[in-house]
Amino acid sequence: MSQAPRYMHRHWWKISGIILLAYTIIAGLLGPVPKLPLLQETIRNLYFHVCMWFGMMILFTVSVVQAILYLRKMDRRHDLASRHFAGVGMLYGLLGYATGALWAAYTWADPNIPFAESFSTIARDPKLIGAAISLLVYFAYLVLRDSIPDIDRRARISAVYNIFAYVILFPAIWILPRVLESLHPGQDGNPALDVKNDISSGMRIVFYPAVIGWTLLGVWIATLRIRTELLKEKQYNP
Amino acid sequence: MNWLHTSSIQLLQSAAKPAVSMAELMRSDGRIYVVIGVMLTILSGITLYLYRLDKKIGKLEKRS
Numbered sequence: 001m002s003q004a005p006r007y008m009h010r011h012w013w014k015i016s017g018i019i020l021l022a023y024t025i026i027a028g029l030l031g032p033v034p035k036l037p038l039l040q041e042t043i044r045n046l047y048f049h050v051c052m053w054f055g056m057m058i059l060f061t062v063s064v065v066q067a068i069l070y071l072r073k074m075d076r077r078h079d080l081a082s083r084h085f086a087g088v089g090m091l092y093g094l095l096g097y098a099t100g101a102l103w104a105a106y107t108w109a110d111p112n113i114p115f116a117e118s119f120s121t122i123a124r125d126p127k128l129i130g131a132a133i134s135l136l137v138y139f140a141y142l143v144l145r146d147s148i149p150d151i152d153r154r155a156r157i158s159a160v161y162n163i164f165a166y167v168i169l170f171p172a173i174w175i176l177p178r179v180l181e182s183l184h185p186g187q188d189g190n191p192a193l194d195v196k197n198d199i200s201s202g203m204r205i206v207f208y209p210a211v212i213g214w215t216l217l218g219v220w221i222a223t224l225r226i227r228t229e230l231l232k233e234k235q236y237n238p
Numbered sequence: 239m240n241w242l243h244t245s246s247i248q249l250l251q252s253a254a255k256p257a258v259s260m261a262e263l264m265r266s267d268g269r270i271y272v273v274i275g276v277m278l279t280i281l282s283g284i285t286l287y288l289y290r291l292d293k294k295i296g297k298l299e300k301r302s
Contacts, residue, residue: 022278220292224288231298
């Protein structure tokens with residue numbers, strides 16, 4: 001059976017990920033931020049909520065690359081990598097959704113009307129619906145995968161589906177939200193936020209390291225799961 | 239009884255002027271450093287957990 005790829009045993013990228021996250025927490029809470037009405041200190045959520053979505057997109061990209069590599073080389077390791085990078089990407093997507101709901105409850109919701117009423121406006125937001133669609137498409141990936149008992153067919157079909165799921169991401173979270181009205185920041189050209197104009201340079205020197213840090217943490221979790229699966233396979237077919 | 243007397247005077251004195259500033263970092267700036275402490279503790283807990291899991295899997299990989 002195949003060994004885990006060597007980068008998974010390296011420590012340097014895990015340590016740098018943790019250092020970047022510690023920097024994110026310290027500089028993210030103490031660093032200078034623009035004073036904006038309504039947003040106030042919640043603008044610091046940029047280093048946590050937005051990073052979940054950036055991390056999700058990067059992890060899904062790794063997943064689709066691994067799916068294509070599997071279809072080209074038929075190596076089980078690529079299939080496992082594709083599955084588990086998508087899994088951590090979905091975890092990040094769910095966390096992004098949950099943190100976004102909390103953030104929206106205190107910035108978008110009108111405190112003067114019942115929450116259910118403002119919720120009906122918020123829930124119709126095209127960016128939220130797009131994100132929900134893309135997450136559901138990825139949940140279907142897991143359902144499809146686990147419903148096929150034969151290992152090789154499962155790997156092949158789910159790799160093909162993974163490519164479709166990745167393609168769905170583009171209309172659902174990159175294109176549609178740009179053309180529709182939304183409360184979410186980043187109209188006219190950028191789906192989440194315009195990094196050059198929406199946030200100050202003081203925030204950017206925290207934001208970019210934060211994205212890298214959160215992504216590396218996700219990669220670490222995914223590699224641990226891949227290594228566990230490889231060990232399991234080794235145990236069953238020595 | 240004398241020591242009790244002096245210490246209670248000291249206690250009263252310290253209550254009268256609360257502005258004794260010593261290592262006030264964790265109480266300054268709206269106590270934001272407490273939040274940083276909490277978040278860093280959570281991060282170090284997750285790191286320790288992942289590190290131990292990593293080592294455990296590494297050991298199993300060597301054995302097989």
